[in-house]
Structures are given as C-alpha cells and as structure tokens.
Amino acid sequence: MREELLNINFEITNTCNQNCLYCYNKHNRGEFAGNPMRTLLRLFEIADIKQLTITGGEPTTSKHLLECVVHARLQGVKVVVITNASLVKKKLFKQLIKAGVSQFQVTVNSSVNAIHDKMVAINGALQNTLENISFIKKNGGEVIPSIILTTQNVGSLEDTVDLFQRLELRTIMVNRYNISKGDFSKELTLSTDRLRECFQRIDTLANVHDLTVTSNVCTPFCILNPKHYPNIQFGACPDDPKFKPITIDFSGDVRLCNHSPRVVGNIFRETFNEMLYSSYANSWVANIPTYCADCKEYDDCKGGCKAASEQIYNSNLIVDPILDYNAR
Ligand SMILES: C[S@@+](CC[C@H](N)C(=O)[O-])C[C@H]1O[C@@H](n2cnc3c(N)ncnc32)[C@H](O)[C@@H]1O
Numbered sequence: 001m002r003e004e005l006l007n008i009n010f011e012i013t014n015t016c017n018q019n020c021l022y023c024y025n026k027h028n029r030g031e032f033a034g035n036p037m038r039t040l041l042r043l044f045e046i047a048d049i050k051q052l053t054i055t056g057g058e059p060t061t062s063k064h065l066l067e068c069v070v071h072a073r074l075q076g077v078k079v080v081v082i083t084n085a086s087l088v089k090k091k092l093f094k095q096l097i098k099a100g101v102s103q104f105q106v107t108v109n110s111s112v113n114a115i116h117d118k119m120v121a122i123n124g125a126l127q128n129t130l131e132n133i134s135f136i137k138k139n140g141g142e143v144i145p146s147i148i149l150t151t152q153n154v155g156s157l158e159d160t161v162d163l164f165q166r167l168e169l170r171t172i173m174v175n176r177y178n179i180s181k182g183d184f185s186k187e188l189t190l191s192t193d194r195l196r197e198c199f200q201r202i203d204t205l206a207n208v209h210d211l212t213v214t215s216n217v218c219t220p221f222c223i224l225n226p227k228h229y230p231n232i233q234f235g236a237c238p239d240d241p242k243f244k245p246i247t248i249d250f251s252g253d254v255r256l257c258n259h260s261p262r263v264v265g266n267i268f269r270e271t272f273n274e275m276l277y278s279s280y281a282n283s284w285v286a287n288i289p290t291y292c293a294d295c296k297e298y299d300d301c302k303g304g305c306k307a308a309s310e311q312i313y314n315s316n317l318i319v320d321p322i323l324d325y326n327a328r
C-alpha cells in the first residue's frame with residue numbers, strides 16, 4: 001500500500017562545508033559517494049508525499065541536488081531547501097529557483113560577522129550567506145531566515161532582526177538551540193531566565209514590526225510556555241507518526257525526527273507501516289517521563305523534545321535534557 005505523507009525531510013548528503021558548534025547532525029558525518037536519486041525514486045515508488053524538505057549535511061555540496069529537485073517537481077511535490085547558503089554557487093541557486101524550489105530556509109545567527117562566523121566555524125561565512133540571500137530574492141526565490149538561539153548570539157538579536165527587515169524578510173524562524181551530542185552543548189545552552197527573556201524580546205519585535213515568527217523546537221512548558229508569547233507561533237510534536245518530521249537519509253535510513261539519532265528502518269527493506277507503528281515508534285507517545293507524571297501540561301508539552309533526550313540519554317523516557325542543564 002502506498003503511504004500518504006505530508007512532508008519528508010530528505011538528507012541528501014552528510015557532507016558539509018561548515019562545522020557549526022550547534023549542529024545536531026555532526027555525528028552523522030563521513031564521506032558519502034552514493035547517489036541519493038536512487039533513494040528518492042524508491043521513496044516516490046512507495047509513498048505519495050506533499051512536500052520534500054531537502055536538508056543534510058549541506059545540500060548545496062551535493063551534485064545531485066538539482067536532479068532531485070527536478071524529479072520531485074515532476075511528481076508535483078513542493079520542494080523546500082534548508083541551506084547554510086555560504087558556498088558561492090549563484091548558478092546553482094538560479095537553477096534551483098527555475099526548477100521550482102518554493103522556499104530556501106537559511107540560518108543567519110547574527111548580523112555581526114564575528115558572532116555568526118564563530119558559531120558556524122568558518123571565517124567569511126556570513127558575508128557569503130547574505131550575498132546569496134540577496135541573490136535568491138533578486139531572482140524571485142523565497143527566503144526564510146532562521147536564528148539558532150545560543151549563549152553566543154542573543155546579544156545581537158535586535159540587530160539581526162533589523163538586518164532581516166532591511167533585506168525585506170518578514171517571516172522568521174527563531175529556534176532555541178536543541179541540545180545534542182557534542183562538545184559545546186553546555187556552553188551553548190541558555191539558562192531558563194535568559195531563554196525566557198530572549199523569547200520576550202522576540203515576541204515584542206514580532207508585535208512592533210508586525211513580523212511572522214515561528215519557533216519549531218519543542219521545549220518543556222516549565223521552561224518556556226507558548227501562552228506567554230502570543231506573537232510567536234510555536235510548533236508541536238504530533239502523536240501520529242505520519243505527521244512527525246520523518247527524516248530519510250541518502251541511503252534510505254528513516255528516523256522519526258531529524259533531531260533523533262535513532263534509525264527505525266530503511267525504505268529499501270521495511271514498509272512505512274512497519275517503521276512508523278513499531279513498538280519503538282509507539283514509545284514516543286507511551287513513554288511519559290517520571291518527571292512529568294503529575295503535570296497537567298503534559299498533553300501539550302510532552303516533556304519537551306524526545307529526540308533531544310535520545311541524543312543525550314539514548315532514551316525517550318527521560319524528560320528533555322534542557323531541564324538537567326538548567327539544574328531542575
Ligand atoms: C542540520 S541543518 C542541515 C541543512 C544546512 N546545512 C543548514 O545548516 O541550514 C538543518 C537545520 O537545523 C538547524 N540546526 C542544526 N543544529 C541545531 C540544533 N542543535 N538546534 C536547533 N536547530 C539546529 C540548522 O540551523 C538548520 O536550519
């Protein structure tokens with residue numbers, strides 16, 4: 001039976017030109033020499049999907065990016081590309097726009113070169129990224145900038161939103177740094193007080209400048225309660241696995257969420273039904289962390305991001321690690 005799915009995050013490659021301090025996907029690094037088109041063809045054979053979100057690694061490092069986009073568009077699928085846009089590849093961006101990419105999501109952590117470049121560990125990255133954003137816009141492409149909130153960049157938040165206004169970018173994603181394996185996780189994580197203060201500032205900016213601001217990293221409500229920030233649209237992690245941010249890498253390996261390190265199967269071997277309704281997949285709903293057992297917010301909050309718990313504790317039974325980092 002063909003599965004009907006709203007969105008697939010497709011990790012076209014795991015290579016990357018940046019080395020961001022905050023990257024949740026670094027442990028997936030390594031050289032890859034295969035062809036993701038084979039995986040995409042298999043995906044379209046077994047599923048009807050509405051949107052393909054191409055991510056990685058850095059998609060623009062893949063020589064198969066344009067081919068994958070064209071193929072998806074021929075199937076009538078909406079295509080979004082998540083890119084750091086720091087490689088100078090104007091011809092490629094022009095071709096992607098022509099091929100029908102609906103949206104480019106580009107991370108800009110700060111308007112200050114030194115801050116952004118330090119966070120992505122590449123000198124000169126911000127300058128290239130901003131040049132590409134202007135180029136994409138000039139050529140008719142839509143750009144959604146995203147900021148990853150860490151201890152490093154919160155000081156320049158207002159200036160960064162100012163920069164977005166000058167670039168006429170009025171829909172913005174602001175995500176807290178989601179804790180993941182890596183040397184810098186403690187150093188990057190904001191305290192509860194600073195995170196709340198930051199979201200307050202973003203909420204005010206959204207209101208004053210009439211911006212559309214979304215925030216998609218699930219956060220425990222006892223750290224950040226969406227009802228306190230009425231001008232920010234918060235995403236939630238749905239119970240139904242079909243609506244989770246299902247992620248497939250170039251080899252066909254499937255994960256329930258891009259932030260989760262755990263592979264639930266491979267599209268060349270297992271059916272979606274087997275992968276999405278396994279006892280492990282069900283445990284994302286069934287496992288209620290002890291910490292949350294008596295909490296009235298649980299139905300909406302779900303203990304924050306279960307993928308982050310898997311990153312740090314290798315278990316979705318423990319509440320989001322941000323609570324530990326903030327010494328609950
Ligand atoms: C893994 S990246 C891959 C695509 C591309 N290389 C890029 O950076 O845009 C996908 C998205 O996840 C974001 N991201 C990476 N690590 C994160 C983390 N620990 N918490 C929140 N967002 C993160 C990036 O900023 C980017 O928007």
Ligand code: SF4
Binds near residue numbers: 017018023026056120
């Ligand atoms: S550019 Fe993207 S994939 Fe590369 S290190 Fe940064 S967040 Fe990770």
Ligand code: SF4
Binds near residue numbers: 296
């Ligand atoms: S469900 Fe758990 S993480 Fe969420 S608000 Fe309640 S205690 Fe905090």
